[in-house]
Amino acid sequence: MTGISHLISKRAKSRVSSHFANAPSDQPPKGFKPHEKPLLLSYGTPNDGFFPIDSIDVNLVEFPFEHQVKFNNSMENLSLNEQKKNSIHIERHSTKPNLLDLSRGLQYANVEGHKPLIEFTEDFIKRTHPPAYDNWSSILTTGASDGLNKACDALFDPGDVVLVEEFTFTPFLRFSQNAGAIAVPVKIDLSNDSNGIDFDYLENLLKNWDTSKLPKPKALYTIATGQNPTGFTQTLEFRKKIYKLATDYDFIIIEDDPYGYLTLPKYQPPKKNQFDLKDHLTLDDYLKNHLTPSYLEIDDIGRVIRVETFSKLFAPGLRLGFIIAENSIVKVIKNYGETVNRGASGLAQTVVNNVIRDKLGGVDGWLEWVLKMRATYSHRKDLLLHTIYESEAYKKGLVDVIDPKAGMFVTFKIEFLQNDPNIVAKMKELLWKVISYGVSVVPGHNMTVDQSFSTERSNFFRLCYAPANNDFEIVESGKRLTDAVLEFYENGEKF
Amino acid sequence: MTGISHLISKRAKSRVSSHFANAPSDQPPKGFKPHEKPLLLSYGTPNDGFFPIDSIDVNLVEFPFEHQVKFNNSMENLSLNEQKKNSIHIERHSTKPNLLDLSRGLQYANVEGHKPLIEFTEDFIKRTHPPAYDNWSSILTTGASDGLNKACDALFDPGDVVLVEEFTFTPFLRFSQNAGAIAVPVKIDLSNDSNGIDFDYLENLLKNWDTSKLPKPKALYTIATGQNPTGFTQTLEFRKKIYKLATDYDFIIIEDDPYGYLTLPKYQPPKKNQFDLKDHLTLDDYLKNHLTPSYLEIDDIGRVIRVETFSKLFAPGLRLGFIIAENSIVKVIKNYGETVNRGASGLAQTVVNNVIRDKLGGVDGWLEWVLKMRATYSHRKDLLLHTIYESEAYKKGLVDVIDPKAGMFVTFKIEFLQNDPNIVAKMKELLWKVISYGVSVVPGHNMTVDQSFSTERSNFFRLCYAPANNDFEIVESGKRLTDAVLEFYENGEKF
Numbered sequence: 001m002t003g004i005s006h007l008i009s010k011r012a013k014s015r016v017s018s019h020f021a022n023a024p025s026d027q028p029p030k031g032f033k034p035h036e037k038p039l040l041l042s043y044g045t046p047n048d049g050f051f052p053i054d055s056i057d058v059n060l061v062e063f064p065f066e067h068q069v070k071f072n073n074s075m076e077n078l079s080l081n082e083q084k085k086n087s088i089h090i091e092r093h094s095t096k097p098n099l100l101d102l103s104r105g106l107q108y109a110n111v112e113g114h115k116p117l118i119e120f121t122e123d124f125i126k127r128t129h130p131p132a133y134d135n136w137s138s139i140l141t142t143g144a145s146d147g148l149n150k151a152c153d154a155l156f157d158p159g160d161v162v163l164v165e166e167f168t169f170t171p172f173l174r175f176s177q178n179a180g181a182i183a184v185p186v187k188i189d190l191s192n193d194s195n196g197i198d199f200d201y202l203e204n205l206l207k208n209w210d211t212s213k214l215p216k217p218k219a220l221y222t223i224a225t226g227q228n229p230t231g232f233t234q235t236l237e238f239r240k241k242i243y244k245l246a247t248d249y250d251f252i253i254i255e256d257d258p259y260g261y262l263t264l265p266k267y268q269p270p271k272k273n274q275f276d277l278k279d280h281l282t283l284d285d286y287l288k289n290h291l292t293p294s295y296l297e298i299d300d301i302g303r304v305i306r307v308e309t310f311s312k313l314f315a316p317g318l319r320l321g322f323i324i325a326e327n328s329i330v331k332v333i334k335n336y337g338e339t340v341n342r343g344a345s346g347l348a349q350t351v352v353n354n355v356i357r358d359k360l361g362g363v364d365g366w367l368e369w370v371l372k373m374r375a376t377y378s379h380r381k382d383l384l385l386h387t388i389y390e391s392e393a394y395k396k397g398l399v400d401v402i403d404p405k406a407g408m409f410v411t412f413k414i415e416f417l418q419n420d421p422n423i424v425a426k427m428k429e430l431l432w433k434v435i436s437y438g439v440s441v442v443p444g445h446n447m448t449v450d451q452s453f454s455t456e457r458s459n460f461f462r463l464c465y466a467p468a469n470n471d472f473e474i475v476e477s478g479k480r481l482t483d484a485v486l487e488f489y490e491n492g493e494k495f
Numbered sequence: 496m497t498g499i500s501h502l503i504s505k506r507a508k509s510r511v512s513s514h515f516a517n518a519p520s521d522q523p524p525k526g527f528k529p530h531e532k533p534l535l536l537s538y539g540t541p542n543d544g545f546f547p548i549d550s551i552d553v554n555l556v557e558f559p560f561e562h563q564v565k566f567n568n569s570m571e572n573l574s575l576n577e578q579k580k581n582s583i584h585i586e587r588h589s590t591k592p593n594l595l596d597l598s599r600g601l602q603y604a605n606v607e608g609h610k611p612l613i614e615f616t617e618d619f620i621k622r623t624h625p626p627a628y629d630n631w632s633s634i635l636t637t638g639a640s641d642g643l644n645k646a647c648d649a650l651f652d653p654g655d656v657v658l659v660e661e662f663t664f665t666p667f668l669r670f671s672q673n674a675g676a677i678a679v680p681v682k683i684d685l686s687n688d689s690n691g692i693d694f695d696y697l698e699n700l701l702k703n704w705d706t707s708k709l710p711k712p713k714a715l716y717t718i719a720t721g722q723n724p725t726g727f728t729q730t731l732e733f734r735k736k737i738y739k740l741a742t743d744y745d746f747i748i749i750e751d752d753p754y755g756y757l758t759l760p761k762y763q764p765p766k767k768n769q770f771d772l773k774d775h776l777t778l779d780d781y782l783k784n785h786l787t788p789s790y791l792e793i794d795d796i797g798r799v800i801r802v803e804t805f806s807k808l809f810a811p812g813l814r815l816g817f818i819i820a821e822n823s824i825v826k827v828i829k830n831y832g833e834t835v836n837r838g839a840s841g842l843a844q845t846v847v848n849n850v851i852r853d854k855l856g857g858v859d860g861w862l863e864w865v866l867k868m869r870a871t872y873s874h875r876k877d878l879l880l881h882t883i884y885e886s887e888a889y890k891k892g893l894v895d896v897i898d899p900k901a902g903m904f905v906t907f908k909i910e911f912l913q914n915d916p917n918i919v920a921k922m923k924e925l926l927w928k929v930i931s932y933g934v935s936v937v938p939g940h941n942m943t944v945d946q947s948f949s950t951e952r953s954n955f956f957r958l959c960y961a962p963a964n965n966d967f968e969i970v971e972s973g974k975r976l977t978d979a980v981l982e983f984y985e986n987g988e989k990f
Binding site: 020021026028029030031032033034035036037038039040041042043044045046047048049050051052053054055056057058059060061064065066067068092102104105106107108109142143145146149170171174175178228311312314315316317318319320339340341342343344345346347348350351355369373376384408409428429432435436437438439440441442446447461462463464465466467468469473476477480481495 | 515516521523524525526527528529530531532533534535536537538539540541542543544545546547548549550551552553554555556559560561562563587597599600601602603604637638640641644665666669670673723806807809810811812813814815834835836837838839840841842843845846850864868871879903904923924927930931932933934935936937941942957958959960961962963964968971972975976990
């Protein structure tokens with residue numbers, strides 16, 4: 001069996017896109033010659049002269065939270081900062097290659113996205129996660145949710161089966177449901193050095209699959225790096241084993257990776273303050289020794305659909321992401337865009353493309369920004385873990401945490417509920433205690449494919465150190481959380 | 496029968512949205528008190544300190560095509576223009592009510608859109624097309640296509656019937672198909688003073704509907720102002736008659752209005768140049784005497800779904816529009832957003848909201864901008880018609896045009912193909928001639944619900960004067976078009 005086109009859904013294959021304003025499809029009559037300078041009375045596209053915006057200046061920072069430094073420093077430093085103007089100018093009309101001007105960025109555009117930005121995403125993947133085959137490409141999305149929904153539409157017809165990590169980004173379940181697919185949970189190994197997915201469980205599940213009950217799975221959905229909610233990251237060796245299963249049992253891997261570029265070193269007690277970015281990695285070291293390889297890098301046939309987003313590394317409000325996949329899959333995803341919902345905002349594409357190309361200097365410059373984000377996230381992660389490690393609840397063995405290798409999530413385990421017969425009820429009561437202490441967390445049981453399947457592994461909260469405004473809030477959150485657990489425990493496991 | 500909720504699709508009604516990071520749904524235990532200053536370890540939202548953009552300056556023009564005046568004028572005037580700085584500054588953090596700052600605009604947001612912009616669209620509708628009932632609201636979309644697709648999803652289950660003007664914006668047919676609906680064409684009256692829809696045809700169709708063949712229609716889709724492609728506008732009296740049919744036969748009206756605010760006076764020979772906007776209307780005169788009332792204004796129950804967009808009046812690349820509908824419909828459209836694709840780009844929302852509120856001064860200021868657009872479009876329309884009226888083809892009676900009362904489309908009729916037995920084949924051949932003369936137009940037969948139903952009315956092209964760069968191109972396009980038709984005719988109706 002070669003290729004993966006037999007795994008594309010009937011619905012996706014059946015879509016045809018065409019535009020009523022295109023040239024007639026019949027052959028031109030004899031003697032027809034195209035005009036050298038044709039004019040348009042066809043498309044309903046307003047000329048860019050109707051756009052009220054003449055140009056846009058985007059003013060940037062050099063590193064995350066720079067505005068807090070500005071705010072904290074004296075007026076003297078502030079004016080110094082302002083002198084060093086750090087901005088890009090987006091014109092109505094520009095002839096610079098690879099930059100988008102407003103006459104393009106604010107105009108109707110192809111659903112797959114503007115070419116300079118698509119090419120950037122392809123160059124970015126070649127640098128970070130080069131696929132092991134050739135006929136792949138990138139298509140823009142309006143963020144990871146849109147990407148996942150489109151991936152589901154591309155693969156699943158009603159009744160098809162998708163394997164999903166038992167604790168997961170639950171909106172995926174709605175997207176697979178939209179396409180009519182049935183989600184089957186895969187056990188996660190929650191021990192501290194786990195790869196996430198319980199390999200033996202998955203292998204047995206596939207080996208003993210009863211096709212009289214359900215058709216064999218068409219795809220596995222996995223957040224392989226900094227898994228949501230558990231934070232686990234699959235090693236390259238582990239991915240090779242999973243990929244072999246995908247080949248043997250002929251299924252697609254949907255690899256969702258919203259923040260895997262935020263690799264995190266092993267815990268060490270935090271010393272620096274949040275603005276100290278001097279110790280960050282060199283790009284070479286990062287790419288060779290820290291960034292976990294994607295499934296793309298072991299995929300020699302196009303069996304992987306990789307879903308990325310600019311939400312976590314640039315900003316969520318852009319509503320901008322992209323999918324890397326084999327060309328036949330990209331084609332049906334493009335048809336979905338043309339027949340269901342159009343593409344991403346051209347304004348968002350223009351700002352991201354030009355910030356990256358005009359200011360940061362392309363792929364490597366963008367990665368340098370990612371390294372600064374990574375340094376800040378790494379500091380935050382260590383600060384949160386440090387606060388937990390120093391807590392009475394931890395020292396008494398009431399709680400444990402899993403030190404994540406990437407991303408923004410930490411598994412916070414309630415050890416004394418490990419084998420409790422009423423885990424979910426107690427976790428719900430504990431959550432009220434945590435909330436009353438003034439911190440919100442996500443209970444694992446809210447993020448299951450099937451709560452009853454996962455009950456005995458639901459004694460954890462997902463913690464996220466991304467939204468905090470500053471170091472103080474992270475430390476304070478950790479204290480409140482561990483104090484709440486301690487009081488709950490000392491009160492006889494009651495509120 | 497009261498209300499319209501019985502017309503909502505089963506699919507849309509069945510959708511439930513919830514977020515895994517929300518508070519537990521159970522009752523809090525006795526003694527629970529919420530914390531006064533809660534901190535977040537829950538949502539996976541990056542703090543705005545991670546956003547690389549610190550602020551944005553949006554530089555505006557005072558009137559359409561101002562940049563061409565600048566370009567044409569001397570350097571002296573240019574620097575004068577530049578001195579009068581016409582821009583808005585969008586900050587990372589702002590406390591100004593009704594303005595969006597980047598910490599909100601670039602962050603995750605509700606799928607229905609940011610509150611200030613939703614409220615603007617509601618205030619705008621109250622000023623221009625006040626609905627005749629109370630329980631309506633606005634929800635943002637990623638443009639008219641997204642709005643139409645969501646309207647179809649909200650109404651149609653597989654096998655439902657939707658009535659569609661026989662010549663139409665054909666992407667609608669894909670959206671209704673996505674929901675499984677069957678589109679039935681409604682005849683258009685193509686005579687010069689028509690309202691578009693052939694009322695008698697529609698009334699008879701409904702009166703004699705055979706429910707043993709197809710279920711009775713659930714909705715009528717109409718572009719009631721500046722119809723696409725024909726350019727017709729329905730009068731208020733005509734809309735009242737159609738609305739009565741909707742009540743009598745219990746169907747929804749999907750009113751698609753992308754550019755109806757661009758009202759156009761009756762043709763007069765163009766004198767002024769394109770930059771002369773002095774003769775534009777006062778706002779009061781425009782609202783009272785020029786703007787055609789929407790179906791909303793005669794809708795006392797919520798039977799109308801109005802689909803608007805910022806594409807034609809601001810810019811298409813924003814991917815931003817909105818829907819005005821009865822609250823139960825808005826609710827299922829919101830659920831679609833939460834379970835299928837997320838909302839519009841927050842960056843686009845921020846730019847549009849702040850340009851309109853911070854610079855133009857809200858609803859009336861925005862309408863003043865629309866009046867400037869209208870003056871430019873009106874000039875362009877008259878210029879194109881003038882060129883056609885002056886042509887030999889017109890003077891010989893070979894062609895006719897319909898003077899549109901709104902929008903951006905003109906019906907250009909090929910009179911000598913009126914009763915031709917091979918209309919479509921000849922129109923296709925004529926199109927090649929037109930293309931060889933260096934102008935592209937859209938043939939009516941490309942925009943039919945059912946080409947065979949509409950064959951005898953397909954002897955026209957749709958002309959659009961929106962994309963041209965300047966007056967010269969409009970005149971030149973009209974000349975090329977009429978010359979091509981003349982040659983085709985003189986060559987024995989052959990290429």
